Amino acid sequence: MLTFVGLLIILTIVVLLIWGKASPIVAMVMVPLIGALIAGFGINDIQTFFEEGIIKVLPVATMFIFAILFFGILQDTGFFEPVIKALIKLTKGNVVTVAMGTALIGVIAHLDGAGATTFLLTVPALLPLYKKLHMSPYLLLLLIGTSAGLTNMIPWAGPTGRAASVLNMDPSELWVPLIPIQLIGVVLVLGMAFILGKREEKRIRVKIAANEIAAVQLEGADWDRAIQSISETGDASLKRYHLIWVNLVLFLCVVVLLVLNVMPASFMFMIGLSLALLINFPNVNLQMERIKAHAPSALMMAAVIFSAGSFLGILEGTGMLKAIAVDSIHILPAFLLPFLHIIVGMLGVPLDMLTSTDAYYYALLPIVESITSEVGVPGTSAAYAMMIGNIIGTFVSPLAPAVWLAVGLAGVDMGKHIRYSFFWMWGFSIILLFVAMLIGII
Template identity: 55%
Template sequence: MLSIIAFIIIATIVALLITQKVHPVIALTIVPVAGALIAGFGFEEISDFFSEGIASVLPVVIMFIFAILFFGIMQDSGMFNPLIHNMVKISRGNVILVAMVTVIIGGLAHLDGAGASTFLITIPALLPLYRKLNMSPYLLVLLIGLSASIINMVPWAGPLGRTAAVLGVDAAELWPPLIPLQIISIILLIGFAAFLGWMEKKRIEKEGLLINTDNAGMFESNINTGSESEGKNLERPKLLWFNLLLVLIVIISLVTNILPAGLIFMIALCIGMLVNYPDAEVQKDRLASHAPNALMMGSIILAAGTFLGIMDNSGMLESLAEDMVSVLPAFIVPYLHYVVGAFGVPLDMVLNTDAYYFALLPIVEGIVSPLGVESVEIAYSLLIGNIIGTFVSPFSPALWLAVGLAGIEMGRYIKYAFFWIWGFSLVILLVGFLLGLY
C-alpha cells in the first residue's frame, strides 16, 4: 500500500510539474501531505516528517538566497561587462574564433548561476556580431546553452542545490570533485565549438555569404544589463578589480569549506553592497530588485524539503524502491544510475528540473544505494548526465527567453541542438566516469 501511494504521489507531482498546471511549491507541498494522510499518518507524524525535511534543506535555502543576491549585485556593478566586451573584440570576426569565444563568454556570464541573466547579457551582445558574419543564431544559443550548463554545476545554481537537498548535504561539499570535470568540459566544449564553427564557416562559404573581416572595429558590441540609464547609474567600473577579487575569495572559501556556504555568501553580499552601493536607499532598491528570484528558489527548495521529509521518513520511498527492485531485471539494477544518467538529456524533454531531481533521483538512489553504491556517486551520474541538457528542454523558462532574444523558433532549435547536446552529455558522462566520480 505504501508503494502504491508513493507511486501515485510521485506520478501526480511529475504530471503537475510537466504540465505546469500549478507552481512547484504547491505540487511539492499539497500532494505529499495529502498522500501521507491517505496512508494513515496523523498530523503529529506529518509534523515530524515536515520538521526533519525542512532541517535537511535549510542550509541549501540560505545559500541559494544569499548567493543569488550576491551575484545579482555583482551583475549590477557591471563586473562581467568589460570581460565580455574584450572577448568580442578578440574574436575579430573570425567565424571559428567567434564560436570559441562564445563559449568563454557564456561561461563567464553564467557565474551567477542564473540562466535568464546569462542570456540577457550574452545574446544582445553577440547577436549583432553573428548577424554581421551571417552566422546562425541557433548556433549562438546552442553554444551559450552548453557553456552555461557546464558552469551550472556550481553550488549556487539550481541542479546541485536540488541534488544537495535530496541527499541532505551542503551543496558546497558536492562541488569540489566536480571542478576538474568542469575545467575539462569547458576545454572540450571550446574544441567542439571550433568544430561547429568550422562547419558554420563551410555553410556560409557554400551559400556565398562569407564577408571580409579585416575591419575589427565593425564588430564592437553593446552589453545590455537592463535599461541603459539604470545600467550606467549602477555600474562601478573603478571597482572592477575589487569585485573580481571578492568573487575569487568567495569561490576559494567555498572550495576550502572554511565557513558554511550560506554564511560565506551573506558576508560577501554585505561587503559587496557596502563597497559598491554605500547609500542605504540604493542598497534597499538592489535587494528588492533581486529578491523575487532569490525567494522563488528558496520557496521551491523548502517545499521540496516537505516532499522529501514525508516521502523518506514515512518509509514510502524505501517501500517503493524495494518493490521496484523486485520487478526490474536483476542485471540492470546495479547500473540503473548509469542508465538514467545516459538518458538524462532525453528525460529533460519530458521532465522538468524539479521533477528530475525531486522525483526521479530519490527513486534511483533508493534502488541502487542498498547494493553498496554511494549515494553521492548515484547523484553525480544523474546530475552530469542531465545537466548538459538544461537549455534544450522546453520546460526551461530561460531557454524560452533565449529563443525570444535570438529571434528563433523553439521547435527548430530543439531539432538543431538536441543530438549535439545529447552526444556532448554522453562524452562528459564518460569523463566523469574516468575521473572516478562514480
Template identity: 55%
Template sequence: MLSIIGIITILVIVALLISGRVSPIVAMVIPPIVAMFVAGYSFDDLGVFFDEGISSVISVAIMFIFAIIFFGIMQDVGLFEPIINKMVALSKGNVVLVAIVTVVIAVIAQLDGSGASTFLISITALLPLYVRLGMNPYLLLLLVGGSAAIINMIPWGGPLGRVASVLETDVTELWHPLIKIQVIGVVLMLLLAVFMGFREKRLIAKRSQTGQTLKFDLSNSILNAETDETLKRPKLIWANAILAIVVLAVLMSGLLPAGLAFLIGVAIALPLNYRTPKEQMGRIQAHASNALTMASIIIAAGLFLGILNGTGMLTAIANNAVNILPSFLAQYLHIIIGVLGVPFDLLLSTDAYYFALFPVVDQIGLTYGIDSLSTAYAMIIGNIVGTFVSPLAPAVWLALGLSGLEMGKHLKFSFFWMWGLSITLLIIAVLIGVVHV
C-alpha cells in the same frame, strides 16, 4: 500499499510539474500531504515530517538566497562587462574565434547561476556579430546553452542544491568532485566551438560562392538590452573582482559554509558599491524575487522529501522495484538514467527529475551497493548538459525571445550535440572515478 501510494504521489507531482498549471510549491506540498493522510498518518506526524524535511534543506535555501543576491550585485556593478566587451572586440571578423569567445562569455556569465542572465548577456553581446558575419544564430544558442549548463554544476546553480537537499549533505562538498568534470566539460565545449566554427566558416564560404544567404526572421529579436548605467561602478571593478575571487576561493576551500560565505560577501559588496541604506536595500529588493523563489521551492521540496522519507514510501518503492527489475539492469540503473538524462530533460522539469526521480533511483542503487554520491553524479552529469535545450526550462524561452528564433529548430540543431556531450562527460566521470559502476 505504501509503495503504491508513493508511486501515485510521485506521478501526480511529476504530472503537475510538467503541466505548468501550478507552481512547484503547490505541486510539492499538496499531493504528499494528501498521500500522508491516505497512508494513515496524522497532523502530529505532518509536523514531525516538516521539521525533519526543513532541517535537511535549510542550509541550501540560505545559500541560494545570498548567492543570487551576491552575483546579482556583481552584475549590477558591471564586473563582467569589461571582460566580455574585450573578448567581443578581439574576435570580430574571425568565425572560429567568435565561436570560442561565445563559450568563454557563457562560462563567465553563468557564474551567477542564472541561465536567464547568461542568455541576456550572451545574446545581446553576440547576436549582432553572428548576423554580421553570416553565422547561424542557432549555433549561438548551442554554444551558450552547452557552456552554461556545464557551469550550472556550481552549488548555487540549482541542480546541486536540489540533490544536496535530497541527500541531506553539504552542497559545497557535493560540488568539489564535479569541478574536474566542469573543467573537462569546458574544454570539450571549446573543442566543439573550434569544430563548429570551422564548419560554419566552410558553410559561409559555400554560401558566398553560390550567392546564397542565411535567412532567419530576427525581426522579433532584442539586440540591445537596456541596462541601468547608474548602478555600474567602473572605478571599483578591481575591488569587486577581488571580493568575488575571495568568496569563490572560500567556497572551493570549504573554509566556511556556502550560505555564510555569500552572506558575508553581500554584506561587504553593498557598502562597497552603494553608500546609502536606500541604495543598498534597493539592490536587495531587486534580486530578492529570484532569490526567494528558489528558496521557497527548496523549502517545499523539504516537506515533500520529509513526508516520503518519514512515511517510508521511498524505501517501499525501492524494495518493490528491486523485486521487479532484473538484477543485471537494476545495479546499473544510475548509469542508464544518466545516459538518458538529456531526453529526460524534454519530459521532466528540473524539480521533477531531482525531487521525484532521483530519490527513487538512489534508493534502488543503495540496495545494490551503489553509493548515493555515484547515483547523484551520474544523474547530474547525464542530465544537466541538456538543461538549455529543454522546452521546460524558462531560460530557453527567454533565449528564443531575445534571438527571435524557434524552439523546434533549436531542438533540431542542438539536441544531439548536447546529448553526445552529456554521454561523453558521463563516460569520463566513470573512467576517472567520480561515478562508480
C-alpha cells in the same frame, strides 16, 4: 500500500509540473500531504515528517537566498562585463574563433547561475556579429546553452542545490568534486565549438561561392556595437567599473573559501553579500533597494527548496521511498541495479524534455538514489551521474523559461532550436558522463 501511494505521489507531482497545472510549491506541499493522509498517517506524524524535512534543507535554502543576492549585486555593478568584452574583441571576426569565443563567453556569463541573465547579457551582444558574418543564430544558442550548462554545476545554481537538498548535503561540498569535470568540459566545449565553427565556415563559403550571400569584412563599428550592447545591459547608475578589481578580490575570496570548505556556504555568502553592499553601495537606502530588486528570485528559489523539504520529509518519514526502493529491487533485473544511475544519466537530456528540473531532481533522483544505495552505490555517485547527464540539456528544454527568452532574443523558432541543438547537447552530455566515470567522479 506504501510503494503504491509513494509512486502515485511522485507521478502526480511530475504530471502537474509537466503540464503546468500547479506551481512547484503547491504540487510538492499538497500532494504528499494528501498521500500521507490516504496512507493512514495522522497530522502529528505528518508534522514530524515535515519538520525533519525542513531541517534538512534549511542550509541549502539559506545559501540560495544569499548567493542569489550576492551575484545579483555583482551583476548590477557590471562585474562580468570586462571579460565578456575582451573575449568579443579576441574573436577578430573569424567564424571559428567567434564560435570558440562564444563558448567561453557562455562559461563566464553564467557565473551568477541565472539563465535569463546569461542570455540577456550574451545574445543581444553577439547576434549582430553572427548576422554580419552570416553565421546561424541557432549555433549561437547551442554554444551558449552548452557552455552555460557546464557552469550550471556551481553550488549557487539550481541543479546542484536541488541534488544537495535531496542528499542532505552542503551544496559546496557536493560541488567541489565536480570542478575537474567542469574544467574538462570547458576543453571539450571549445573542441565542439571548433568543429561546429569549421562546419559553419564551410557552409558560409559554399553560399558565397553560389552568390547567395556576399563576403563581408567586419568594421570597427560592428565591434563597437557589440561592446556597447554589453554596457547597455542593466542600470547604468549602478555600474561600478572603478571597483572592478576590488569586486574581483571579493569574488575570488568567496569562491576559494567555498572550495576549501572553510565555513558553511550560507555563512560565506552572507559575509560576501554584506561586503559587496558596503563596497559598492554604501548608502543604506540604495542597499535596501538592491536587496528588494533581487529578493523575488532569491525567495522563489528558497520557497521551492522548502517545499521540496516538506515533500522529501514526508516520503522518507512515511517509509515510502524505502518501500519503492525495496520493491524495485525485487522487480528490476539484478545486473541492472548497480548501473541504474548511469542509465538514467545517459537519458538525462531527453528526460529534461519530458520533466521539469524540479521533477527530475525531487521526484526521480530520490527513487534512483534509494534503489542504487541498496546495492552499495554512494548517493553522491547517483547524484553526479544524473546531474552530469542532465545539466547540459537544461538550455534545450522547452520547459525551461530561460530558453524561451533566448529564442525570443535571437528571433528564432523553438522547434528548430531543439532540432539543431538536441543531439549535439545529448552527445556532449554522454561524453561528459563517460569522462566522469573514467576519472572516478562516478
